Amino acid sequence: MSSHSSRKGAQSHRQRLERLDAHWHMQMPELVESYLQWKHGPMDPVLPKHSQNHHEFHVTAVQIFDHELATIHQRPNEPANVSLLRNGLLGCSPVEPSVNYHACYRDQFSIAFDAFLSILRHVWQRLDHVLRRDDLNWRVSHMCPCYTYKLQDDPSLALNILVAQDGNNSLKQVASVANADNCQFHSSYFLSCHDVDVFKNEVKHRQHAPADDSGDTTTQGLLSLCLQWKSSSPKHQKTVLDIYETTGIFTSACRHGSIIKVCEMVRSGEL
Known part of the structure; x- marks a missing residue:
């Protein structure tokens, strides 16, 4: 073909x-x-046969x-x-x-x-x-009432919240498949790609900082070490295949089953 x-x-x-x-x-x-x-x-009335x-x-x-x-x-x-x-x-x-x-x-x-x-x-x-739950920040403000709602003079706990998180790199989507379907999934959990892409160039100028093995614990030294991590490295150091539009998903939830954070890895080498 x-x-x-x-x-x-x-x-x-x-x-x-x-x-x-x-x-x-x-x-x-x-x-x-x-x-x-x-x-x-109520049950819909049956219309006469010859109506x-x-x-x-x-x-x-x-x-x-x-x-x-x-x-x-x-x-x-x-x-x-x-x-x-x-x-x-x-x-x-x-x-x-x-x-x-x-x-x-x-x-x-x-x-x-x-x-x-x-x-x-x-x-x-x-x-x-x-119910007035359509505000953009409603999910963040009401993620788990058991953990986030506090009363005045409540004693502090050793563990304020118990959270479990995991990723799934089986949820890959080939880019050509994504291009074939332009339908948008509207969800109160996910931001649109358009909203996220506003920040895509924020740290580009930092990704070329040289690696520092001197044991420097300053902010710049820690940043240099972090940039050696796979997800923060420049594109030519990433090994993820370019054929994927989506490479996986991360999600975290509290012990009561409320979703705290969910992140879909779009065009990322994170996984």
């Missing part, structure tokens, strides 16, 4: 993903309302152990997936779903599951907004 055809294939795949994401995004407010109605609202105010269509509903043909009543100007969600179903296409959950079950399930997770994220965003 020529490089030209490879680039064309990657571009068309990216465009398909962008169109798919755009169609889901346009329907998302209605999908969220329909999901909440099905999950927590002029609705349209019927049929889908194959794939369940865990079997599948069945389902008849869905669609209201005027209502997206098909909104009608499906009122019945506890979700299609694998944002426009004309015909199979719920054909031949490419893996891809269809992936599309439907991604859409379902997006609906849940929007539900949580609404809830966070109502």
